[in-house]
Amino acid sequence: MPLGYGIPAFFFFAAPASDNVPLEMLAVFGVAKLLAELFERMHQPGLVGEILAGVLLGPSLLGWIQPNQVLTSLAELGVLFLLFRVGLEVKSSELVRVGKTASLVALLGILVPFLLGWGILRLWGAPSIESIFVGAAMVATSVGITAQVLAAKGLLDHAASKIILAAAVIDDVLGLIVLAIVSSMARGEINVAELVFTAVAAIGFTFVVAKWGSRAMGTVVPHIEQRLKAGEVQFNVAVIVLFGLAVLAMYAGVAAIIGAFLAGMALSDSLQPRVQDLTHGVSELLVPFFLVGIGLHLDLSVFSQTDTLLLSAVILVAAVLSKLVGCGLGALSMGSADAFRVGAGMIPRGEVGMVVAQIGLNLGVIPPPVYGVAVFMAVLTTVVAPPLLNLSFRGVPVGRPVERFSID
Amino acid sequence: MPLGYGIPAFFFFAAPASDNVPLEMLAVFGVAKLLAELFERMHQPGLVGEILAGVLLGPSLLGWIQPNQVLTSLAELGVLFLLFRVGLEVKSSELVRVGKTASLVALLGILVPFLLGWGILRLWGAPSIESIFVGAAMVATSVGITAQVLAAKGLLDHAASKIILAAAVIDDVLGLIVLAIVSSMARGEINVAELVFTAVAAIGFTFVVAKWGSRAMGTVVPHIEQRLKAGEVQFNVAVIVLFGLAVLAMYAGVAAIIGAFLAGMALSDSLQPRVQDLTHGVSELLVPFFLVGIGLHLDLSVFSQTDTLLLSAVILVAAVLSKLVGCGLGALSMGSADAFRVGAGMIPRGEVGMVVAQIGLNLGVIPPPVYGVAVFMAVLTTVVAPPLLNLSFRGVPVGRPVERFSID
Numbered sequence: 142m143p144l145g146y147g148i149p150a151f152f153f154f155a156a157p158a159s160d161n162v163p164l165e166m167l168a169v170f171g172v173a174k175l176l177a178e179l180f181e182r183m184h185q186p187g188l189v190g191e192i193l194a195g196v197l198l199g200p201s202l203l204g205w206i207q208p209n210q211v212l213t214s215l216a217e218l219g220v221l222f223l224l225f226r227v228g229l230e231v232k233s234s235e236l237v238r239v240g241k242t243a244s245l246v247a248l249l250g251i252l253v254p255f256l257l258g259w260g261i262l263r264l265w266g267a268p269s270i271e272s273i274f275v276g277a278a279m280v281a282t283s284v285g286i287t288a289q290v291l292a293a294k295g296l297l298d299h300a301a302s303k304i305i306l307a308a309a310v311i312d313d314v315l316g317l318i319v320l321a322i323v324s325s326m327a328r329g330e331i332n333v334a335e336l337v338f339t340a341v342a343a344i345g346f347t348f349v350v351a352k353w354g355s356r357a358m359g360t361v362v363p364h365i366e367q368r369l370k371a372g373e374v375q376f377n378v379a380v381i382v383l384f385g386l387a388v389l390a391m392y393a394g395v396a397a398i399i400g401a402f403l404a405g406m407a408l409s410d411s412l413q414p415r416v417q418d419l420t421h422g423v424s425e426l427l428v429p430f431f432l433v434g435i436g437l438h439l440d441l442s443v444f445s446q447t448d449t450l451l452l453s454a455v456i457l458v459a460a461v462l463s464k465l466v467g468c469g470l471g472a473l474s475m476g477s478a479d480a481f482r483v484g485a486g487m488i489p490r491g492e493v494g495m496v497v498a499q500i501g502l503n504l505g506v507i508p509p510p511v512y513g514v515a516v517f518m519a520v521l522t523t524v525v526a527p528p529l530l531n532l533s534f535r536g537v538p539v540g541r542p543v544e545r546f547s548i549d
Numbered sequence: 550m551p552l553g554y555g556i557p558a559f560f561f562f563a564a565p566a567s568d569n570v571p572l573e574m575l576a577v578f579g580v581a582k583l584l585a586e587l588f589e590r591m592h593q594p595g596l597v598g599e600i601l602a603g604v605l606l607g608p609s610l611l612g613w614i615q616p617n618q619v620l621t622s623l624a625e626l627g628v629l630f631l632l633f634r635v636g637l638e639v640k641s642s643e644l645v646r647v648g649k650t651a652s653l654v655a656l657l658g659i660l661v662p663f664l665l666g667w668g669i670l671r672l673w674g675a676p677s678i679e680s681i682f683v684g685a686a687m688v689a690t691s692v693g694i695t696a697q698v699l700a701a702k703g704l705l706d707h708a709a710s711k712i713i714l715a716a717a718v719i720d721d722v723l724g725l726i727v728l729a730i731v732s733s734m735a736r737g738e739i740n741v742a743e744l745v746f747t748a749v750a751a752i753g754f755t756f757v758v759a760k761w762g763s764r765a766m767g768t769v770v771p772h773i774e775q776r777l778k779a780g781e782v783q784f785n786v787a788v789i790v791l792f793g794l795a796v797l798a799m800y801a802g803v804a805a806i807i808g809a810f811l812a813g814m815a816l817s818d819s820l821q822p823r824v825q826d827l828t829h830g831v832s833e834l835l836v837p838f839f840l841v842g843i844g845l846h847l848d849l850s851v852f853s854q855t856d857t858l859l860l861s862a863v864i865l866v867a868a869v870l871s872k873l874v875g876c877g878l879g880a881l882s883m884g885s886a887d888a889f890r891v892g893a894g895m896i897p898r899g900e901v902g903m904v905v906a907q908i909g910l911n912l913g914v915i916p917p918p919v920y921g922v923a924v925f926m927a928v929l930t931t932v933v934a935p936p937l938l939n940l941s942f943r944g945v946p947v948g949r950p951v952e953r954f955s956i957d
Contacts, residue, residue: 384571
């Protein structure tokens with residue numbers, strides 16, 4: 142092989158030989174957009190194509206891409222910027238206003254899937270703690286998928302969308318508490334004081350930022366902007382607030398993306414549309430990594446056994462129906478059409494369900510095949526939800542997509 | 550420690566426990582922008598502050614951040630998008646027009662630093678192959694730093710800027726050939742056929758894309774745009790062309806950033822300003838990681854010995870003067886003011902110099918202290934160049950910065 146071919150891979154950067162970053166970016170981004178295009182042509186949501194691109198590229202099928210730290214970080218950044226951008230479109234006062242309905246949606250959307258998942262595993266003959274973990278994995282909605290669908294269709298202003306977003310925030314906090322309880326049960330030591338502290342920190346952080354964040358930023362940002370000189374001041378402030386609240390959210394016990402969403406909401410009155418475009422560039426580049434990352438984790442080899450395959454199918458149907466019915470019931474006061482929308486929007490479990498299953502696997506309370514079933518459920522709910530969501534919004538005049546916010 | 554604190558770090562993502570991405574982002578981005586602001590207030594270039602943020606956060610001083618694969622990848626993405634965006638501002642016909650002067654600038658800018666570096670090390674008593682490697686590390690300009698200064702000041706349209714960009718491309722190709730030669734010398738086996746192949750592949754790729762890329766994209770992009778349905782078509786095409794040419798460049802033996810620059814140039818006539826904003830969002834977020842990444846590599850502990858400290862100072866002065874004089878001489882036909890600008894613009898060695906030193910270290914032909922000297926030279930030239938560049942452009946009416954391209 143000629144010399145020239147050996148050098149460039151580490152010609153670029155002095156750090157310990159990284160993989161070929163541009164090639165990996167090209168493969169992930171290119172295949173994701175190719176399948177998105179195919180799906181759009183078949184009148185299916187493009188992001189389902191992007192998730193399936195992950196299944197295609199991942200260890201299950203082609204094996205071209207393995208989940209690695211760089212891809213995981215890019216995915217995490219992508220979904221942080223996505224939720225930030227969605228937050229920018231939402232006024233916190235609107236979410237607080239729908240708080241009561243949203244709380245009911247979140248609560249029923251946690252109880253019904255948990256009981257159903259637990260019941261199915263018990264009937265299947267699984268031990269109690271294993272059943273509890275599978276139920277817990279079916280609890281938490283991953284709002285990223287739904288947010289992407291709603292933002293791309295310009296539907297964030299719809300009444301059902303507000304309920305979904307508010308319920309997803311509450312759902313995350315409640316899901317955290319469920320996870321804390323089942324994790325301590327698995328370890329056989331329940332410390333009530335700790336659980337209460339966890340709950341209070343998570344709820345307190347979320348409530349304080351949602352309630353007063355917007356006012357605080359409204360007074361702070363103009364001051365900062367006047368005084369700073371360097372470059373794109375507003376963008377820099379936005380990025381720092383985004384990561385700052387993401388970090389605080391993690392310390393308070395909630396997911397980083399909830400912090401990013403709250404950061405967006407807090408800044409929604411204080412930023413120029415230009416910042417929207419700049420952050421949109423980041424999420425447009427990185428959200429495919431989030432979607433592909435979900436697909437990458439699907440391991441089809443688990444389904445060589447008929448009974449695991451059967452269990453997967455049953456759990457998937459239960460996961461879809463339980464959110465549809467549970468959350469739908471919670472939103473029934475808005476009419477059946479909106480109840481369907483809210484139910485469909487809460488279906489995706491995505492990375493959150495996978496993490497719960499991962500914890501169960503690490504604690505040794507769920508065996509690898511059942512872990513595979515939970516991941517299958519988590520991935521497939523993200524594939525099933527977008528078409529259902531589109532169906533539920535059929536006939537609703539599509540708004541201006543967030544993507545084109547400040548241009549045309 | 551309450552339960553809630555243990556969970557979130559791996560609550561977020563199922564991949565093998567990554568580091569705390571939001572916290573690392575916050576630290577790097579936040580400290581970089583803080584020092585950028587400080588430097589702007591002292592009427593110094595902000596990006597010097599960002600490089601020094603890397604020195605501050607890195608192993609030399611605070612030790613908060615270690616170079617790792619995630620940061621390296623973000624840095625690489627940042628500089629790829631930066632060069633792409635700079636390419637979008639440049640017409641290839643303009644670069645081809647200045648090709649003769651630029652070639653002379655590049656050639657003298659390689660010969661003078663190489664001979665000076667080699668000579669100093671020989672006088673210092675170093676073995677021949679070690680001296681050759683230090684000379685080679687002083688050869689290649691890192692165009693990222695200069696591109697950022699010129700873009701931020703809206704000076705990309707200036708005649709001297711065109712020369713700098715064209716010369717940097719040629720310099721990269723020549724630098725690659727120098728590296729190929731000295732690497733094979735260090736291994737004691739020079740295969741002339743291989744070297745010629747390397748040279749032809751690198752020059753051929755660069756020439757073909759620079760010459761015909763723009764015309765090819767002008768016919769292809771409108772076709773693609775008409776036919777594709779999914780989302781931000783132009784942005785997706787831009788990203789795919791960017792990474793595609795970056796990958797091809799690496800296979801052809803040139804640096805990935807040269808591919809990104811050529812991709813931007815090829816697309817400069819075919820894209821809407823909106824794509825500029827979106828890609829600008831990405832580079833605005835990630836260029837600080839490139840700058841901090843340079844600073845991170847500086848290891849001050851090497852300078853506990855007086856003779857290494859002395860050698861570092863001499864090599865730094867030689868590195869600055871040799872490009873200033875060598876490249877300046879090459880551009881003297883444009884007048885002394887432009888010659889100064891071109892010379893100053895070619896000073897930064899950045900990551901390229903570090904890579905050459907790293908190769909020498911890995912081959913065992915330069916000892917760790919001399920590696921430290923080369924890294925010192927590579928980092929400090931990036932710190933010295935921006936103020937000199939600003940000085941050289943003093944009095945030139947500052948254009949519209951690229952940052953604000955399609956707004957206001």
